Amino acid sequence: MKLDDYPWLILPYQQLTLGILQQRAHHALLINYVQGSGEDTLIKLLANRLLCQSTEQLEPCFKCHSCQLFLANNHPDYYVIINEPNKQSIGIDQIRSLSSKVYEKSQQGNNKVIWIKRAALMTEAAANALLKTLEEPPLNTYFILSDEHNSQMLPTIHSRCFSYFLKVPKLEQSIEWLKKNHNLTYSDNELATALLLSENAPLSALALLAPEKWQQRKVFCENLLTTLPQNNYWQLAKTFDHEQFLERIIWFCALLSDALKAKQKVGRFIINRDQVTLVRLLATYSYEKITALYDLWLQARQHLLSINGLNKELIVCNVFAQSEVISNSY
Template identity: 80%
Template sequence: MILNDYPWLSLPYQQLASGIIHKRTHHALLINYVQGSGEDEFVSMLANRLLCQSSQQLEPCLNCHSCQLFLSHYHPDYYVITNEQSKQSIGIDQIRKISNKVYEKSQQGGNKVIWVKRAALMTEAAANALLKTLEEPPENTYFILSDEHNSKLLPTIHSRCFSYFLPVPKLEISIEWLKKLHRQQYNDNELASALLLSENAPLKAVALLMPEKWQQRKKFCDHLLDVVPQNNYWQLAKTFDSEDFIERIIWFCALLSDALKAKQKVGRFIVNRDQVPLVRLLATKSNEKISALYDLWLQARTQLLTITGLNKELIVYNVLAQSEVIG
């Protein structure tokens, strides 16, 4: 069971599953999460429990016919809606199709569950179409909408749902959990850095700690140790592809933020705990220069994420050249 693999999900699951047992579950749950906190596994287990027809406990029985269908990914009363491949949004046709299904009789004689994954990707028309179903939900039909905590969902959808934020575990708990996965591969400062760079989301930290990815970050930091004193940011262009630049922006901005913390004597709050020498080096710059670099790199991230058709290499080169101007 996922509760054994991801122990921090145990209490949140108990809180929501207890409503299922006592038949007090809201017909529409909105799960907000920090990506990489086990959100998909959490929603999947809730859906499994709603569809289970035998269990009197918090967890699904995993043995009844309904559970077996769910575990084999062929449950006829379970629907997952998300953006289709190559599309950036969830369209109205997808919602209309599912809206017709939910008013049909349950094929297994139990509940029907519809999971709208990354719900904020619904177009306004799709969201309004879903709203009509949420206002007059069919009997024994449950909707689970999920998306990141900072996503933008129509207020009208929010108002029809019971909202629940899936919390990330405390840093100390996550470090212990990561230690079991990585044994002695990383020290506590490295594990803490990976978690803090990942908004404390354990599964996101696991991805960052993959040897190739972690080595890329280490090399990037090592190169910064060389280029910052010489104000030779142009040399960074050799160390990554333009496709990787957004990731480097996140890493560099976190280091710049840490440098400001160090200057304010609040070093205990720094994120890059494994890169203290680099943070101290950046902290030798003035507040104005650190802030200017931060704004420059962050602006480039916004451009890369929101404006299509941009020449990414030109943006990278411009940021590196402007960084040298700032000094």
């Protein structure tokens, strides 16, 4: 865990650890982030610093016994809570089990740290159980709650925490970081596209730029250039497995959004800077056709993310069928 590897995290880390150094750290910290912006690295480093037995520096010493236990993933006063496998939420039993532990004496004689990942996944009962602990926190016990910036959490939890939003770096800084730290052979337009598709989160963009993944996107765009003039979305369906559809929805909606920008003569704001030909093709559609397609695909994404047990393949097939209906209607 080196901040030098993620330069955009240096200032947030300094801001959050200053209170630790001055012995006035808030007992409950809520961190919201854009996924892939280095959030796990930042939070682990904060937790390490809270557990470190040194009190003279911003970063952990990495040498004391507590730091050694943390680095070995074996610290007895460090708890990480996340939804259990095959479960969509963090249940009340997990929080109750945690509450019984945090009131016990620290095994290392120092601080205790509890990190609740994807905190918005807590059920209402679990959140209310945690609320009681946050209202009367045990001595030398620190809570870190984290989740994505668009997650929903109970206002009562918000009110008991110090909230902090982890900003993503500027586009130019992220492009420079990708060039400097990774052996990438992409153009600036491709790097910018990957970042913009990832809400400018550098680590998510880096994952998208992995050769196999980036090639999948290129093939998807190439197939669109062929299938769109023919209005043959079923042909497009043959080019990828339905399990990959969520990602394709994001890619296609970004292209449709770019087409609207192109029609409004604000092309400098487009996301898919490496797919100008495809964006121009979509921009020949009417406003009504573009927005109808966008709404259709976005609705499918919401269904796939929020409704359990639905036949995913059936949803995908319906989207392609309805896309052809929309294309024939305008």
